[in-house]
Amino acid sequence: MSTQYKNHPAGAKAFNKNPERVSWHDKALWFVREKRDKATHGIPEWEELREIAAQIKAHTLSHLDKYLLQFEEQAQANGIHVHWAKDAQEHNDIVLSILQKHNVKNVVKSKSMLTEECSLNPHLNQHDIDVVDTDLGERIVQLAKEHPSHIVLPAIHKKKEEVGELFHEHLNTEKGATDPTYLTRAAREHLRDKFLQADAAITGVNFAVAESGGFVVCTNEGNVDMGANLAPVHIACMGIEKIIPKVEHLGVFLRLLARSATGQAITTYSSHFHKPKGGKEMHIVLVDNGRTEQLSRDDFRKSLNCIRCGACMNTCPIYRRSGGHSYTYTIPGPIGSILSPGKDLKKHSSLPFASTLCGSCSDVCPVKIDIHTQLYKWRQIIMEETNYDPAKKLSMKMAGKAMGNPKLFKMISKVGNTFLKGPRVLIYNPLNTWGIKRELPVPTQTFDDWYKKNNS
Amino acid sequence: MEIGLFIPCYINQFYPEVAKATLKLLQKYGNVTYPLSQTCCGQPMANSGCEKDGVDALKVFYDNFKDFDYVVGPSASCVLHVREHGAHLYPTMAPMIDKVFDLTEFIYDVIKEKELQAEFPHKVAIHKSCHGLRGMRLGQCSERVTCDVSKQDVLVEQVTGVTLIQPKRADECCGFGGTFSVSEPDISVRMGTDRLKDYIESGAEYITSGDMSCLMHLDGIIQREKLPIKVIHLAEILASEINSTTTDKEKAYVNAV
Structure with a gap:
């Protein structure tokens, strides 16, 4: 049987070990998306049709x-x-x-x-x-x-x-x-x-x-x-x-x-x-x-509009680059990521996060499911009700506190800024996921400091 | 007109040139104040599923900006967060939501600018940030059968010397997505790499956007891979001086990063 990955990042990582396959998969599905665009643009009343549906x-x-x-x-x-x-x-x-x-x-x-x-x-x-x-x-x-x-x-x-x-x-x-x-x-x-x-x-x-x-x-x-x-x-x-x-x-x-x-x-x-x-x-x-249960959830009821066309998969830049098997649910892609948490919140907790919330899925959906809004809402429930990503939970709590306190926030920012000016070997450590394949921005004088000097 | 200048936290820290360009642009239209005790809009918490942890940030935002006629920031993403979630997360701020604008939207919809005095003699591709495009409807998105005006295109076209370049994929996401960029690094980088390839192949010298966060992510890959393309925020193009030399602008860009 196909490998069952423990979460979406693990499945995505495995799929991306073969960059040529990713290119090919992305192109094949983008071709379908473009065909869809051509067909829909031939229907001037397309948006009205979506609304009626x-x-x-x-x-x-x-x-x-x-x-x-x-x-x-x-x-x-x-x-x-x-x-x-x-x-x-x-x-x-x-x-x-x-x-x-x-x-x-x-x-x-x-x-x-x-x-x-x-x-x-x-x-x-x-x-x-x-x-x-x-x-x-x-x-x-x-x-x-x-x-x-x-x-x-x-x-x-x-x-x-x-x-x-x-x-x-x-x-x-x-x-x-x-x-x-x-x-x-x-x-x-x-x-x-x-x-x-x-x-x-x-x-x-x-x-x-x-x-x-x-x-x-x-x-x-x-x-x-x-x-x-x-x-x-x-x-x-x-x-x-x-x-x-x-x-x-x-x-x-x-x-x-x-x-x-x-x-x-x-x-x-x-x-x-x-x-x-x-x-x-x-x-x-x-x-x-599980459908009547989903029907009882005001925020997620609309997911039952789905007519299983797959357009949200073809348009999703993450789906195209991670493949359907990277999702932990039978129905992959954006629609699967809003249907699955209602079935097993813990098992599928990574799926609503497998999105940049770009919103393309909601705009392509022929029955106007607000997919990316529902992804956002599932994220809130997952972080509140499960133990998904406790490190993120803690860091968000701390960052949130700091952002509520301008003095503290400016102080922490200064420390971070100084750190980023430090030796490369310290900055690009294994914990720095951003820096594995990307450079971090190089801090100079902050706008705060410039503004104080020039405008007050 | 009293304008409050909202500068997203990472722009304050890393891209002061973007903030300076925004300030300069807005000063043409009103009295601009930059409240020094602003922090962040709280979007990182919200999109990570911890929206309640971002409420304090919204309170600070409200305290800093509640008295202005308009609040304007050079980021569709941060502004969209305030608009979409501000009122339900911190109801006190509900009355001010309609006064908060993204920079390009403010210049296009509120000021209705028709003759920007600016010059930028380069081939430029506009990276349509998703939150600007689909969240705020700043332009026509490829999924919908509508006739939305692409406001950023209209503004950039007013700049002398600019050649607008169209990539093959008009509006695909760059893969930043806030904490997505670190929780799904493989896909995030791959998406960014694919976008860059498209922009480079289309012949653009610069990628511009109303959202510096997309550009920060793309530039991270450009710098690492030493790719032949540069990023620049829309504010910097719209505020670029007539007759200033290219090297000045490139220097300004280098200073910014």
Whole structure:
């Protein structure tokens, strides 16, 4: 499995041991960000669209119970089995029991960060059910026994040479082959077999519509359609925040989603599911797993607006240079850094600090989540409620006291100033993290002293 | 017009030339006072998750500046902190928040300067500091589909002799981020190095910015790696004298650091 780093700086350090990989990773994602810019600038009403989306989400989240129940009623009327799961364990148990009831041995799965969040695959494997991820990127990380490093581009951290090697080992492609078309064809052939053998298909959900009881799944590879239409059982798993009130709202979100994610006007497949075909079964599992708790936090409620486009990852200068695996949570990048502390404050305490608060994530977000403001707010909670970075806590307390006392502050500044004029060997010591790769400024006469001399 | 000159603590300590240039610029527009007992805005504490430890700094800020018509400082970042967090951290200061301005914003929005008398015959790239750009909306940011005026560009364009250079990435963060620069040193330095490469490749002689903290970080890498580019605060360009020789300005810059 991919290495689990103890905190973000450790993961970032490891990723930066290979500067060429950092350059390549940064450029690959910046290319996507630029494609997104082009696509959004073709929509003059883009900002208005974002605002409408944010308002629909705000409305929906404040009436979540009503819309979820409406969805359940409509879906059941359509012949869909609806299940409710309060956490990951319940979700996994529900999925397993459906599969066991049908004696399922082979499952094809497509694009669901929720099942990653719930660690569904290992749970099913323990019960002798084989799960094949059918999204190309997800299949690559699955074969490599890793986790997705990005929610839209799961294998963005892998070079084509590494994919070639992996496919040579698992899919018998030619040794040394790196041609993307060749490799993709090999994967397609391999996956066709899996689709044909599958006894059940598990998919994610991008949007569930309360008024129709239907749901929409967006992909570029058509793997959702292949899986769900071939297998006798289709289980769709969704976080409860994926609900939208009306079909017409899809017109807002589908326009925002693909443009934000990849710079496409729309995903290649936006598949609408409403009812099972004759003789088949369709299930939907509505999962809470911490979402209602997040909903109860006024400062962080808006994080549930997320439509999982990944734009905040592509734009984040830290994500691009540290890679998705440097984050301690399933969902990496800025959005993951505001979702994860609510799940485990201690485990994910470094994530809200993995940011310069540059604000690019908030401006790129199609549903207007105030991501960088939430990062700031999580920082306050982490420093108050955990023992994260006690040295920083103490130094901030002392600095704060000094700054409240002008005389003391000026005196300490003078001492610091004198120290920085001292011998280089003392200044550039191992404790000076700044000075490992940077020079410190060289102090001269302070403005205070100059002003006193010239203006009083 | 009574203007209180707010000089961020690290500018006072390390970049007196920036403070002098700010003072000189503001003196064109009003009576400027520099309260000597000012300390810091408290942003380092706040962004580190210890915002309450920064309340005393805000009290000192309030005591020093409450009576001025305007409070102006050469740092979008420090000013943004006061504006965004001042009122909730120290409610007494709420009424003065709207009087606190970043230097370029003050010259553009309050003074509405159209004819800056300045000369700086160099190729200059403006590093759009994130707090100025996205926090205070001083310009058009690349993420949004809006038509915001880039106020710093407009002001720099008034300076005789300046050639504005556009880097490939218009507004990517430099990687300073306050304590981020020391808690995530690998990423911070890498971000700075990437920005510098972009600015150097675009042909700029100088990188300028409304925030000296970004420039301090970038200059730390420039000095260590001996890179062929210099940093200079926007105040120094806007206050640069007509007809003064290049060497004078370069000397002033050297003195500043």
